[in-house]
Amino acid sequence: MTFLEAIDKDLIKVPMTARSAQEAVEELVELYAAKHGLSSAEREKLVLLVMDRERLGSTAMENGIAIPHAKVEGLKAPAVMVGVSRLAIDFGGERPSTIFFLVLAPAENPTEHIQILSSIAKLCSSDLFVRMLSSSKTKDDAYQLFFD
Amino acid sequence: MTRAPYRNILVYLDGSEESMTAAMYAILLASSSKARLHAVYVVNTKALGDLVRSRIFVDQERNEFLADLKKDASRHIRHAERLAASKDLQITTAALEGSPHKEILSYVKRNGIDLLVLGSVNAIRSRRDELTSENDRMLRTSPCPVVVVRDADDGIWSQFEEA
Numbered sequence: 637m638t639f640l641e642a643i644d645k646d647l648i649k650v651p652m653t654a655r656s657a658q659e660a661v662e663e664l665v666e667l668y669a670a671k672h673g674l675s676s677a678e679r680e681k682l683v684l685l686v687m688d689r690e691r692l693g694s695t696a697m698e699n700g701i702a703i704p705h706a707k708v709e710g711l712k713a714p715a716v717m718v719g720v721s722r723l724a725i726d727f728g729g730e731r732p733s734t735i736f737f738l739v740l741a742p743a744e745n746p747t748e749h750i751q752i753l754s755s756i757a758k759l760c761s762s763d764l765f766v767r768m769l770s771s772s773k774t775k776d777d778a779y780q781l782f783f784d
Numbered sequence: 785m786t787r788a789p790y791r792n793i794l795v796y797l798d799g800s801e802e803s804m805t806a807a808m809y810a811i812l813l814a815s816s817s818k819a820r821l822h823a824v825y826v827v828n829t830k831a832l833g834d835l836v837r838s839r840i841f842v843d844q845e846r847n848e849f850l851a852d853l854k855k856d857a858s859r860h861i862r863h864a865e866r867l868a869a870s871k872d873l874q875i876t877t878a879a880l881e882g883s884p885h886k887e888i889l890s891y892v893k894r895n896g897i898d899l900l901v902l903g904s905v906n907a908i909r910s911r912r913d914e915l916t917s918e919n920d921r922m923l924r925t926s927p928c929p930v931v932v933v934r935d936a937d938d939g940i941w942s943q944f945e946e947a
Contacts, residue, residue: 638906638917693842703840729839746852747799747828751917754831757838758914765912782912 637748639755642716643782646671648775652721652736660725661686661704664717664738682708682740696729700770701760705739705753707746714741714752720772735760735769788817790899790929796888796922797825797860802903806933807864808944810901813931815871815947819899822876823864824891825857828918830883854879871947885921892928900930 647667654660661683669679685706689695696702704727717738724732737756741749759765765781772778795810797803807823814821832849835841841849857879868875880887892900905919916924923930933940 638915640906640915689845692844693839695840697839705840745799746849746856750828750831750835750849750853753835753840754828755915755917757834757840759912761838762914765914782915784912 637714637752639716639752639759640782642714642752643718643779644671644715645775645779647715648718648778650720650772650775650778652719652725654719654721654725655723657690657725657727658683658687660702660719660721660727660733660736661690661738664704664719664736667717668715668740682706686738686740690728694728696727696731696733697760698729698731699760699763699766700724700731700733701735701737701766702727702729702733703737703739703753703756703760705741705749707743707749708740709743711740711742714739714745714748716752716756718778720769720778735766788819790817791819792822792895792897793819793899793901794822794824794888794892794895794897795864795901796884796903796919797823797857797864798884798903798918799825799856799860800903802933802935804860804863804867804903805935805940806901806903807867809931809933809935809940811868811871811873811875812940812944812947813899813901815873820876821868821873822878822891822895822897823861823868824878824880824888825860826884826887827853827857827879827881828884829881830886867944884918885925888922889925889927892926898928900926900928902930902932904934905932 719736727733
């Protein structure tokens with residue numbers, strides 16, 4: 637599955653309401669949990685995996701984008717959650733973050749995981765794309781940007 | 785009888801189920817046309833380096849993923865070798881490192897490959913060049929004909945088992 641195939645309007649949140657890194661991860665994981673009917677224990681496990689990975693080193697980049705991610709044993713397909721926050725959130729980087737891509741990928745397919753992260757990194761190297769995504773007002777606006 | 789217009793087939797393995805189906809199809813093609821078959825997996829060290837530079841990966845994580853990718857390469861190459869052996873077909877395999885589309889194109893040129901077999905291309909289109917997948921790049925830039933294998937109804941799996 638490619639990044640574009642993983643993008644799902646139900647997994648986009650604009651604007652986010654989180655005020656901290658932990659809340660941002662919880663808010664994005666909640667989108668996935670709601671879509672796939674996860675129990676609260678399963679949801680907490682995903683949050684923990686992502687936060688454990690963040691403790692190795694923040695995935696916040698200099699341009700205000702953070703790309704938290706985790707390998708998940710037994711996950712059927714990769715998932716990409718996208719969040720845009722009006723308020724900057726301290727995600728442990730040099731600059732606070734306003735755009736989040738949270739990636740969950742099956743531990744069994746490292747190639748897919750890397751391809752998806754790599755696509756996001758390339759996309760986010762475009763200042764124009766980042767500005768447009770930052771200024772999107774709804775999840776439909778944000779969703780459309782990936783395909784235009 | 786006219787000989788098939790290809791003698792050296794290359795199938796690109798990327799760890800996906802689609803690429804293993806492509807391997808089965810390539811084995812059937814090679815067996816029926818007496819062509820030589822190659823299967824190559826490319827460990828995407830280019831992407832790993834880019835992810836560390838953009839701070840999405842830390843060094844420890846890069847090393848873990850590199851080890852995972854090498855294991856994945858060995859597993860899929862072994863599987864392709866077993867599939868070929870089950871049809872009494874010789875196969876040349878390789879695990880390379882670098883940027884997948886560049887490594888595959890270079891392999892095509894070095895080894896006189898005249899048919900490239902891919903498991904999938906992006907089902908969804910975007911005008912954003914950043915989102916072009918490795919398979920899409922191979923399809924667009926290959927100097928030889930390319931077959932994209934689709935197996936929506938598992939027909940290739942059945943065909944492989946019956947052959």
